[in-house]
Amino acid sequence: MVCPTWTEDFGIFGKLAKKRNSQPPLGILYLATVAEKRGHSVRIIDADVEDYNIDTLIEKIITNDFDIIGITATSPIFHKAVSLAKELKAKDFKSPILIGGEHINIFKKEAFFDCFDYG
Numbered sequence: 001m002v003c004p005t006w007t008e009d010f011g012i013f014g015k016l017a018k019k020r021n022s023q024p025p026l027g028i029l030y031l032a033t034v035a036e037k038r039g040h041s042v043r044i045i046d047a048d049v050e051d052y053n054i055d056t057l058i059e060k061i062i063t064n065d066f067d068i069i070g071i072t073a074t075s076p077i078f079h080k081a082v083s084l085a086k087e088l089k090a091k092d093f094k095s096p097i098l099i100g101g102e103h104i105n106i107f108k109k110e111a112f113f114d115c116f117d118y119g
Contacts, residue, residue, distance in 0.1 A: 002028075002044075002045045002047070002057070002061065002069060002070065002071045002072070002084070024046070025044070025046060025072050027072050027100060027101060028044055028070060028072050028100070029044065031070065031100075032044055043064070043066070045057065045060060045061070054080075054083065054084065054087065057084065058084070058087050058088060058091065061088060061093070062088070062091060062093060066095055067095055068095055068096050068097075068098065069088070069093075069095055069096070069097050069098065070098040070099075070100060071084060071085060071097065071098065071099050071100070071101075072099075072100050072101040073099065073100075073101040073102075073103055073104070074101055074102045074103060075102060075103040075106070078101075078103040078104075078111065081099055081101070081103075082113060082115060085097050085099070085113075085115035085116055086115045088115075089115055096117040096118060097115065097116055097117050097118075098116065098117065098118040098119065099111075099112070099116040099118070099119045100119070104119045
């Protein structure tokens with residue numbers, strides 16, 4: 001499960017944004033707990049915490065051979081989730097890509113793009 005980086009958009013203020021972001025991605029943490037209790041192995045990647053840019057994030061996802069990828073995004077960073085999913089598809093990533101988070105919950109079909117397999 002992936003929380004894309006969002007602080008890189010802030011330029012020189014990106015470091016400050018990373019330090020002030022005290023909210024972990026609770027939605028994917030809840031889903032990970034349920035998946036683990038049902039016997040699945042789960043890895044959570046918070047790109048800002050792990051200091052991954054989009055290229056590093058894509059490399060980590062592709063080289064780990066995940067069965068499924070879940071991306072979470074609020075409305076202000078939804079474009080980041082779309083970019084990540086499109087980049088993965090462009091690199092011939094075969095596993096299903098799920099989108100979740102506030103934006104897809106609010107806008108539903110309007111926010112479900114071809115780069116996602118499930119929402």
